[in-house]
Amino acid sequence: MRDSVNATLSLVYLARLREALGATSEHIDAPPGVTTVGALRGWLAARGGAWAIELAPGRAVRIAVNHDLADADTPVRPGDEVALFPPVTGG
């Protein structure tokens, strides 16, 4: 049984990155082969334009999976909430 919500990734964009990308959130079908945070970042960067610029290797982007800070090797699975944001500046 395919669950239309759980088969997708929820992507969230925050702070300066949200403004630069012109996107707050979206649901995507998990692309084949995109099973890690690093692969997802590369897949999004391949959209070109602001995506390519903001998510280019070397740009400081933090990524959280299901509300935990992740690194490039962190697995991404259907149903996950993945947030992309700049380094944090609270306190």
Added chain:
Amino acid sequence: MPVRVQTEDFDVGRELAALRGDDRSVGAVAAFVGTVRDVNADVSVAAMTLEHYPGMTEKALASIIDDAKARWAIADALVIHRVGALRPADQIVLVGVTSAHRGDAFAACEFIIDYLKTRAPFWKKEETPDGARWVEARASDDDAAARWRAPPGPAE
């Protein structure tokens, strides 16, 4: 409640009194209060807006407090962080720690704010004479958090 994210201001005295409660084992209360400066990187700041990532913020702050409790002999800890519109001199954040002795309270308080500044999902946007700008993360904040990763010294 050890973690709160809110738009309203907070009363430091009342919050610390509530944190202590009537715990007679507490001999030390350490607190850090962060406030809004009117200048950042030589540019005047008229106002700021604080954004966060609801859901992750509370989880990250609770995790930092858990880390502090695992590392030091503290009785309790509290983090209140404001979001939304703030002006110079406004209070942004309160970290409070209670302990039997001051050493653990001071260390845990500094650890919590250092980790908050590098791991809790908050972002500041400042209003300057040249328009609004997102505050850039500082390498010095990463350095401050990194020193807590050093192995415990003989003082511990």
